[in-house]
Amino acid sequence: MPLAIEARKLDIGYRGEHHDVKVLSGLDLEVEAGRLLCILGPSGCGKSTFLRVIADLLDPLDGKINVLGETPHAIRSRRDVGFVFQDAALLPWRTVRENVCLPLIVGQNSLTREVADKTDELLAMMGLAAFVDRYPHQLSGGQRQRVAIARALLGEPRVLLMDEPFGALDEITRDRLNDELLNLWRRTGTTILFVTHSIAEAVYLGEHVIVLAANPGRLVANTDLRPIKASGNRCSREDPAIIAKMAELRQALERAS
Numbered sequence: 634m635p636l637a638i639e640a641r642k643l644d645i646g647y648r649g650e651h652h653d654v655k656v657l658s659g660l661d662l663e664v665e666a667g668r669l670l671c672i673l674g675p676s677g678c679g680k681s682t683f684l685r686v687i688a689d690l691l692d693p694l695d696g697k698i699n700v701l702g703e704t705p706h707a708i709r710s711r712r713d714v715g716f717v718f719q720d721a722a723l724l725p726w727r728t729v730r731e732n733v734c735l736p737l738i739v740g741q742n743s744l745t746r747e748v749a750d751k752t753d754e755l756l757a758m759m760g761l762a763a764f765v766d767r768y769p770h771q772l773s774g775g776q777r778q779r780v781a782i783a784r785a786l787l788g789e790p791r792v793l794l795m796d797e798p799f800g801a802l803d804e805i806t807r808d809r810l811n812d813e814l815l816n817l818w819r820r821t822g823t824t825i826l827f828v829t830h831s832i833a834e835a836v837y838l839g840e841h842v843i844v845l846a847a848n849p850g851r852l853v854a855n856t857d858l859r860p861i862k863a864s865g866n867r868c869s870r871e872d873p874a875i876i877a878k879m880a881e882l883r884q885a886l887e888r889a890s
């Protein structure tokens with residue numbers, strides 16, 4: 634199985650004029666293509682910074698990071714990596730359809746038939762067929778996040794980075810979007826790295842869950858959940874094995890904070 638993400642002795646952080654601020658150090662991580670990995674860790678431990686490095690929005694300080702066997706920079710131009718943020722970050726003066734297809738038509742004058750069709754198809758898949766001509770302020774928070782996901786999927790990314798995408802949503806909406814995301818992942822086979830504050834969400838969604846610690850930032854746990862899940866990464870939130878795993882991860886997270 635080829636690796637989607639490979640980090641070796643990776644140091645990440647921010648370069649300063651006088652000294653660098655190291656956020657995470659010595660990170661060793663392998664994520665096989667097609668996996669769904671959830672990332673837990675206290676606020677400020679470097680979860681977002683790690684995703685930024687994968688997306689080539691930030692250079693690593695030291696060590697190696699490969700995405701689909703290449704450097705983040707090499708992979709970026711091919712739109713193989715999609716990013717969904719906590720805040721959907723939609724353009725308020727653009728319709729839902731325009732928000733989704735804008736990244737693909739920037740630099741071109743017009744929308745091709747092909748892109749328009751694919752945009753509408755993705756929006757239909759996300760349950761937004763009736764909303765394509767609406768503006769972001771006319772949508773609920775959950776609908777806006779669906780638009781952001783559709784936008785990230787338009788380039789058919791092989792790796793999808795999701796940074797607390799459902800963190801601002803109510804629990805019912807979040808649970809529903811979790812199931813939609815799982816269906817989407819099963820259909821597309823996209824590798825997903827999903828950052829969340831919610832232990833329950835991490836255990837429900839992830840095939841693997843890693844826990845990062847702060848001060849100093851490092852990887853402290855890497856759990857494979859596949860042995861306690863059914864095929865297709867299916868599980869029940871009430872399954873005692875799932876609940877036990879949540880308790881175990883809560884302890885790891887408490888130690889990490």
Ligand SMILES: Nc1ncnc2c1ncn2[C@@H]1O[C@H](COP(=O)(O)OP(=O)(O)O)[C@@H](O)[C@H]1O
Pocket residue numbers: 647654656674675676677678679680681682683
């Ligand atoms: N642009 C930046 N310059 C310097 N330090 C930053 C910058 N962005 C974030 N940081 C610091 O890096 C650390 C990790 O941030 P972040 O990756 O956003 O954490 P998390 O997503 O886990 O909450 C924090 O201490 C934060 O203050």
Ligand SMILES: [Mg+2]
Pocket residue numbers: 680681682796
């Ligand atoms: Mg963050």
